Amino acid sequence: MARSSQGPTRARVLFLTTLLAAALQFAHAPQAVAAIAFVKNVGFNGNQAIAGGVAAGNTLIVSFAMDPASGAVSCTDTKGNAYTAAVDVTNGSGTSGVRTVVLSARIVTALVPGDTITVSYPSVVADAVSINEFSGLGFVDKTMTATGNSTSPSSGSTATTSQANELLLGTFGVETKKDDPFTAGATYTALQNAGSGTSSTPTDHVSVDPEYRIVAATGSYLADGSIAPSPHNWGAAIVTFRAAVCGNGTVEAAEQCDDGNLTNGDCCSSSCQFEAAGTLCRAAAGVCDLQETCTGSSGTCPADAKSTAVCRPSAGICDVAESCDGAGNTCPADGFVAAGTTCRAAAGVCDLAESCTGSSASCPADAKSTAVCRPAAGVCDVAESCDGGGNNCPADALAPGGTLCRAAAGVCDLAENCTGSSVNCPADAKSTAVCRPAAGVCDVAESCDGVGNNCPADGFVAAGTTCRPAAGACDLEEDCDGSSATCPADAKSTAVCRPAADVCDVAESCDGSSDDCPPDAFMPAGTVCRPAAGACDLAESCDAASAGCPSDPKSTAAAVCRPAAGACDVAENCDGVGNDCPPDALVAAGTACRAVTTSCDLPEMCTGSDPACPPDTGKPDSDGDGVCDALDDCPTTPDPAQADSDHDGIGDACDPCSNIVPVIAVKPKVRIARLDVPGAEKMRFKGTITVPTSPPIDPATKGVRVLIHDDLGAPLFDVIVPGGFDPTSGVGWKANKRHTAWRYRNPSGFRSIVSIRVRGRRTAPGWLKFVVVGQNGTYVMSATRIPARSTMVIDSPFATTGQCGEAFFTAGRAAGPAPHCSLRARGKTLVCK
Numbered sequence: 001m002a003r004s005s006q007g008p009t010r011a012r013v014l015f016l017t018t019l020l021a022a023a024l025q026f027a028h029a030p031q032a033v034a035a036i037a038f039v040k041n042v043g044f045n046g047n048q049a050i051a052g053g054v055a056a057g058n059t060l061i062v063s064f065a066m067d068p069a070s071g072a073v074s075c076t077d078t079k080g081n082a083y084t085a086a087v088d089v090t091n092g093s094g095t096s097g098v099r100t101v102v103l104s105a106r107i108v109t110a111l112v113p114g115d116t117i118t119v120s121y122p123s124v125v126a127d128a129v130s131i132n133e134f135s136g137l138g139f140v141d142k143t144m145t146a147t148g149n150s151t152s153p154s155s156g157s158t159a160t161t162s163q164a165n166e167l168l169l170g171t172f173g174v175e176t177k178k179d180d181p182f183t184a185g186a187t188y189t190a191l192q193n194a195g196s197g198t199s200s201t202p203t204d205h206v207s208v209d210p211e212y213r214i215v216a217a218t219g220s221y222l223a224d225g226s227i228a229p230s231p232h233n234w235g236a237a238i239v240t241f242r243a244a245v246c247g248n249g250t251v252e253a254a255e256q257c258d259d260g261n262l263t264n265g266d267c268c269s270s271s272c273q274f275e276a277a278g279t280l281c282r283a284a285a286g287v288c289d290l291q292e293t294c295t296g297s298s299g300t301c302p303a304d305a306k307s308t309a310v311c312r313p314s315a316g317i318c319d320v321a322e323s324c325d326g327a328g329n330t331c332p333a334d335g336f337v338a339a340g341t342t343c344r345a346a347a348g349v350c351d352l353a354e355s356c357t358g359s360s361a362s363c364p365a366d367a368k369s370t371a372v373c374r375p376a377a378g379v380c381d382v383a384e385s386c387d388g389g390g391n392n393c394p395a396d397a398l399a400p401g402g403t404l405c406r407a408a409a410g411v412c413d414l415a416e417n418c419t420g421s422s423v424n425c426p427a428d429a430k431s432t433a434v435c436r437p438a439a440g441v442c443d444v445a446e447s448c449d450g451v452g453n454n455c456p457a458d459g460f461v462a463a464g465t466t467c468r469p470a471a472g473a474c475d476l477e478e479d480c481d482g483s484s485a486t487c488p489a490d491a492k493s494t495a496v497c498r499p500a501a502d503v504c505d506v507a508e509s510c511d512g513s514s515d516d517c518p519p520d521a522f523m524p525a526g527t528v529c530r531p532a533a534g535a536c537d538l539a540e541s542c543d544a545a546s547a548g549c550p551s552d553p554k555s556t557a558a559a560v561c562r563p564a565a566g567a568c569d570v571a572e573n574c575d576g577v578g579n580d581c582p583p584d585a586l587v588a589a590g591t592a593c594r595a596v597t598t599s600c601d602l603p604e605m606c607t608g609s610d611p612a613c614p615p616d617t618g619k620p621d622s623d624g625d626g627v628c629d630a631l632d633d634c635p636t637t638p639d640p641a642q643a644d645s646d647h648d649g650i651g652d653a654c655d656p657c658s659n660i661v662p663v664i665a666v667k668p669k670v671r672i673a674r675l676d677v678p679g680a681e682k683m684r685f686k687g688t689i690t691v692p693t694s695p696p697i698d699p700a701t702k703g704v705r706v707l708i709h710d711d712l713g714a715p716l717f718d719v720i721v722p723g724g725f726d727p728t729s730g731v732g733w734k735a736n737k738r739h740t741a742w743r744y745r746n747p748s749g750f751r752s753i754v755s756i757r758v759r760g761r762r763t764a765p766g767w768l769k770f771v772v773v774g775q776n777g778t779y780v781m782s783a784t785r786i787p788a789r790s791t792m793v794i795d796s797p798f799a800t801t802g803q804c805g806e807a808f809f810t811a812g813r814a815a816g817p818a819p820h821c822s823l824r825a826r827g828k829t830l831v832c833k
Contacts, residue, residue: 031247032262032271034136034255036167036214042117044130044194054111057255059137059241061104063191064119064129065173065208068097071122078116079109086140087237091147092175095125098206100173100235104140106252126196128178128208137167138242138252144222145237154224155238161218165243168213170223175233176202184211185224202232246272257299268299286329287311316361317343336361348391349373378423379405398423410453411435441467443485460485472515473497503529503549504542522547534579535561554578567593569611586611600628649713656705656718657791657804663689668807668819670708670790670832672779675823683717683752683774689805690766691794697768697803699723699742699758700733705793706753706772710785717779719751720797738762752777758794768794781830786821790832807832 039058042050054060062075062083068090075083083105090099101121111117119129142158153172170188174180178195180202188211195207211223223238244252247270249260257268267275275281277296282304284291288311292302307324311331314321318337325332337343339358344366346353350373354364373393374384380399387394399405401420406428408415412435416426431448435455438445442461449456461467463482468490470477474497478488493510497517500507504523511518523529523542529549530540536555543550555561555574561581562572568587575582587593589608596603600618607614619628625638633644633651643652646659668687674680685706691697703723708716721744725732731746744756755773760766770792781787787809795803809832810820821832 031245033163033165034138034244034246034252036134036136036165036241036243038189038191038212039133039135041192042131042133044192045128045196050111050113050115050117053113053115054107054133055135056107056110058107058133058135059104060107060117060131060133061102061169061210061239061241062117062119062129062131063169063171063208063210064101064103064121064127065171065206065235066099066101066121066127067095067124067206068092068099069094069122069124073101073103073119073121075103075105075117075119077105077111077118079107079111081105081107081109081111084140086239087143087145087171089145089147089173089235089237091149091173091233091235096175096203097233098173098175098235100145100171100208100237102169102171102237102239104239104241106137126204126206128173128194128196128206130192130194130208130210132191132210132212134167134212134241136244138244138250141166141240141242142221143237143239145235147233147235149233150231151227152224153227153234153236155222155236157220157222158238158240160220161215161240161242163242163245164215164217166215167241167243168215168221168223169239169241170211170213170225171237171239172209172211172223172225173235174207174209174227175205176207176227177205178207180207180232181228182207182209183226183228184209185213188213188223188225246270259299267294267301274299284329287331288324289329314361317363318356319361349393350386351391376423379425380418380420381423408453411455412448412450413453438485440485441487442480473517474510474512475515500547502547504544505547532579535581536574536576537579564611566611567613568606568608600631652800654798656707656793656797657799657806658802659804659806660802661692663691663802663805665689665790665792665805665807668790668809668833670787670807670809670821670830672781672830674828675779675781675830676828678778679776681752681774681777681779683777683779684771685790685792686769686771687790687792687805687807688767688769689792690764691768691799691803691805692801693765695795695801695803696739697760697766697794698735698739699744699756699794699796700725700735702794703733703796704744704756704758705791705796707789707791707793708779708787709789709791711788713788714785716781716785716787719753721750721753721756723796749774749776783823783827786823787830787832788821 042054042060064073073085083103086102086104088101091097117131141162144156144158146154146156155170177198179198182193184190191210191212193207193209196205209225211225221238221240223236244255246255246258247260247262249258251258255272256274258272259266259268262270264270265281267281269275274296275294277294279294280291281294281301282292288307290305290307292304295302306326306328308326310321310323312322312334320335320337322332322335336358337356339356341356342353343356343363344354350369352367352369368388369386370388371386372383373386374396376383382397382399384394384396398420399418401418403418404415405418405425406416412431414429414431416428418425430450430452432450434445434447436446436458444459444461446456446459460482461480463480465480466477467480467487468478474493476491476493478490481488492512492514494512496507496509498508498520506521506523508518508520522544525542525544527542528539529542530552532539538553538555540550540552554576556576559574560571561574562584564571570585570587572582572584586608587606589606591606592603593606593613594604594616602617602619604614604616619630621628622635623638625640627640627642629635633639633642633649634654637654639651639653644650645652646662652658665687671684673682701723703721705720707718710716723733725734733742733744735742740760740762742758746754752774753772754775757771759769790807791804793799793804795801807819819833821830823830
């Protein structure tokens with residue numbers, strides 16, 4: 001026996017539902033209850049070998065206690081028997097208290113000395129185990145657990161047990177030393193206890209104290225005991241095991257089988273053991289059925305088997321033996337040899353072979369033939385027939401001499417007669433006489449060839465042999481055609497009899513009725529005899545008086561041969577020498593082909609590679625609003641209306657402050673210091689503005705936008721500070737309860753902005769005083785780029801409602817009331833006020 005504190009495996013849980021259902025199913029059948037008995041303590045705390053082994057069919061119960069750590073507890077043994085946790089109860093946590101676990105296994109494969117039992121559980125300081133063997137047990141029935149700190153541990157009462165004969169197993173895990181006394185309950189017998197140690201204080205150790213009791217009546221039971229000398233933390237458990245019952249259909253301890261009855265002769269005996277090998281369990285049900293006997297190693301009768309042996313022998317030469325089919329209990333129906341199967345062979349050429357009829361076991365009676373038994377061996381031989389009485393054929397005879405044996409087979413064949421001494425007809429002889437005379441001038445006479453029966457095929461004079469010569473240039477000579485005996489009819493030609501002498505001459509053809517060629521003629525005047533060879537060549541025509549075509553002239557140099565194909569193309573003229581139009585030329589690249597029509601239009605130029613003027617295009621329109629960028633007051637924001645309420649050259653659609661009121665900041669001031677240390681510059685912008693109150697003024701939600709532009713309108717500073725507040729970092733906006741004061745704070749800086757304060761007056765709606773503070777920034781300021789306008793946008797990012805204010809500055813210390821900007825401290829500080 002061994003213990004393991006490695007990572008626990010998941011506990012396997014035995015569900016009792018199936019067992020209860022089986023018990024109900026077989027409750028009506030006779031049953032025999034096994035006797036429960038304690039066998040021995042197998043071992044405790046890993047310090048004892050398994051004494052004498054554990055018999056198959058017995059049950060091992062593992063009582064285990066440990067520090068109250070969480071995690072799975074499991075048990076295995078060398079032979080692979082399955083252990084199941086019955087109860088698991090914890091009192092305390094960590095190393096303070098105790099955890100009690102009870103596991104059990106029905107031993108299917110016996111354990112022998114040397115085998116081990118291993119308990120696996122989480123790593124703890126203290127643990128103890130006691131394993132006990134019982135016989136006659138079935139399955140776990142009822143359980144109950146309890147915890148406490150006293151000298152009188154008790155498991156608490158179970159539900160009423162399911163049957164009378166049961167084992168009650170109590171287990172007490174106690175936070176104490178092994179040698180601290182434990183007394184079993186008054187009706188219980190103590191089993192071997194175990195502990196983690198005897199030194200140090202009791203709270204450093206655990207002990208496990210199991211006890212048992214065998215009862216014979218159903219009831220509600222508890223396990224109890226007593227602890228001395230003082231109260232301790234304890235975890236108590238009771239597990240009841242039903243006695244094994246033979247005949248309930250469930251294989252339990254000490255049973256080899258359980259078929260749900262107490263009947264012998266079915267391979268599972270009335271004591272739930274395998275019946276002896278050879279015991280008859282199923283009698284033969286017919287001549288083709290085999291009786292089955294028990295194997296001695298199984299509680300069920302072998303499967304019903306059938307015979308394949310002969311079950312009806314043959315009764316005659318035309319009968320067949322029947323064999324079992326391996327599936328049925330009875331012998332198949334009586335069958336016979338197939339009809340037509342020979343059962344008596346022929347004894348001679350005039351004897352007949354007899355065959356089975358397919359319906360009788362006997363061979364039919366012997367019969368003789370009257371059929372031809374020797375066929376004629378030649379045309380001059382005669383056939384012999386059987387006489388219907390003997391087995392042999394009569395003697396051989398021949399045809400009389402002079403009997404015609406081969407008639408003439410054709411005009412060139414001769415007839416032959418039998419000699420009376422041979423079975424064969426004399427050799428076939430052929431004629432060599434004329435067999436077809438000539439039938440015309442183109443026919444020849446045919447004679448027999450002395451080989452064939454027939455007159456040779458009707459032959460004619462060879463095709464092409466002249467049978468009538470030509471009488472003129474348009475007359476045709478006639479030749480035999482090789483397939484007719486007569487000369488073809490006299491025919492005239494329609495072929496060319498005088499070919500054309502040149503392009504303006506015509507060929508003359510025979511008229512099909514005369515022997516001579518018609519007179520010579522020419523092409524009609526005006527017939528084209530030389531087509532134009534190109535755009536600059538002229539076609540020539542015949543004159544009706546000559547066979548030749550006139551000379552080849554060319555078009556004049558003034559003739560246009562390719563008109564201009566577009567604004568960037570030029571027309572080409574013939575050169576008076578060549579057939580082809582000169583190569584196509586285009587207007588030089590860069591030549592204007594379409595003039596400017598509007599201020600947003602661009603002139604188009606010829607490319608030098610395309611006859612057409614390029615498509616009409618205008619200046620770029622980035623936002624696609626129909627106004628080119630050069631004229632658009634919002635080049636990147638669609639603004640077809642081009643509205644500019646404050647006439648600052650920036651359209652309302654993209655103006656951060658359209659200033660429709662307008663609103664000019666009162667007492668504005670911009671101060672930027674440390675301009676000589678980029679990244680460490682400081683900025684402050686403040687002033688007072690009065691803005692519309694609709695929509696509601698709410699920087700905490702919308703944020704604000706701060707802008708500074710130079711005197712050319714280019715942005716020097718543009719930051720949109722978002723609304724909202726992050727409670728985790730503390731960054732963002734806060735407002736007072738009356739929403740008349742708002743403050744933004746960001747120590748790390750949002751694009752260098754660390755603080756913004758906006759304050760209003762309840763008595764003056766829309767009046768706002770603001771201060772914007774920036775640190776650790778880089779602001780592009782210099783003597784050539786002095787701020788000309790600073791803007792505070794309340795309705796961020798685009799104050800189309802007028803909720804914004806602007807401050808305008810002039811460069812230098814100009815006289816007059818307008819605010820102005822100047823560099824101080826040798827250019828290190830900018831002040832605008």
